[in-house]
Amino acid sequence: MAYTESTEQQMREELAALYRLVAHFRMxxxxxTHISARVPGTDNHFLINRYGVLFHEMRxxxxxxxxLDGNPVDPGDEEQQRVNSAGFTIHSAxxxxxxxxxxxxxxxxxDGIAVACQEDxxxxxxxxxxxxxxxxxxxxxxxxxxxxxxxxxxVDDLGPHKAMILRNxxxxxxxxxxxxxxxxxxxxxxxxxxxxxxxxxxxRLTFPSPAxxxxxxxxxxxxxxxxxxxxxxxxxxxxxxxxxxR
Numbered sequence: 001m002a003y004t005e006s007t008e009q010q011m012r013e014e015l016a017a018l019y020r021l022v023a024h025f026r027m028x029x030x031x032x033t034h035i036s037a038r039v040p041g042t043d044n045h046f047l048i049n050r051y052g053v054l055f056h057e058m059r060x061x062x063x064x065x066x067x068l069d070g071n072p073v074d075p076g077d078e079e080q081q082r083v084n085s086a087g088f089t090i091h092s093a094x095x096x097x098x099x100x101x102x103x104x105x106x107x108x109x110x111d112g113i114a115v116a117c118q119e120d121x122x123x124x125x126x127x128x129x130x131x132x133x134x135x136x137x138x139x140x141x142x143x144x145x146x147x148x149x150x151x152x153x154x155v156d157d158l159g160p161h162k163a164m165i166l167r168n169x170x171x172x173x174x175x176x177x178x179x180x181x182x183x184x185x186x187x188x189x190x191x192x193x194x195x196x197x198x199x200x201x202x203x204r205l206t207f208p209s210p211a212x213x214x215x216x217x218x219x220x221x222x223x224x225x226x227x228x229x230x231x232x233x234x235x236x237x238x239x240x241x242x243x244x245x246r
Contacts, residue, residue: 179233
């Protein structure tokens with residue numbers, strides 16, 4: 001698809017909406033996490049938040065278009081095009097290697113970090129978690145992601161999956177569309193929340209059989225999955241309309 005201003009503008013509007021929805025569902029960490037989206041029709045340009053803008057106030061014009069080397073594509077004031085360096089490392093790694101993924105979400109929620117600190121990671125104990133059964137990468141902590149050399153191991157650890165736990169750090173989820181990325185981060189976060197609550201009760205946990213786990217994961221991948229993601233996304237955006245009307 002050829003690049004046009006209208007397709008970029010549409011992506012800007014969708015991505016800004018995703019930032020505000022992530023804020024709505026309380027998955028933010030001040031200014032220190034990030035969401036990106038590939039500019040339609042390009043392989044090497046993506047949009048990411050201007051560093052310092054809170055998620056709930058994100059507008060299409062607050063998104064900075066950068067290339068895979070971290071350089072702003074459009075002319076403008078340096079401060080207005082400043083992006084989070086660690087965010088660039090993580091997102092550029094995924095966008096360079098996985099052209100099937102249009103949108104990448106990275107969060108630092110309390111429950112996501114808590115699960116990321118557990119040796120066994122995400123446990124297959126809830127229906128939400130089974131969406132990611134044998135479909136979840138794990139990346140060992142190497143410090144704040146400022147070293148561009150870390151991009152290779154990020155890509156290797158993500159593998160063919162669309163979600164990954166960054167050990168001792170947080171969560172990453174992606175999708176072929178903004179809608180799919182939203183659904184993946186929502187389900188992954190809810191799975192982590194449920195796990196921490198289940199563990200805090202101190203009772204013995206029950207685990208479905210591996211066959212049931214795989215069957216459930218496959219059900220999430222049925223042919224109607226893209227329509228489901230779009231339906232969820234359309235419904236979720238109405239929450240933003242309600243907030244704006246208050």
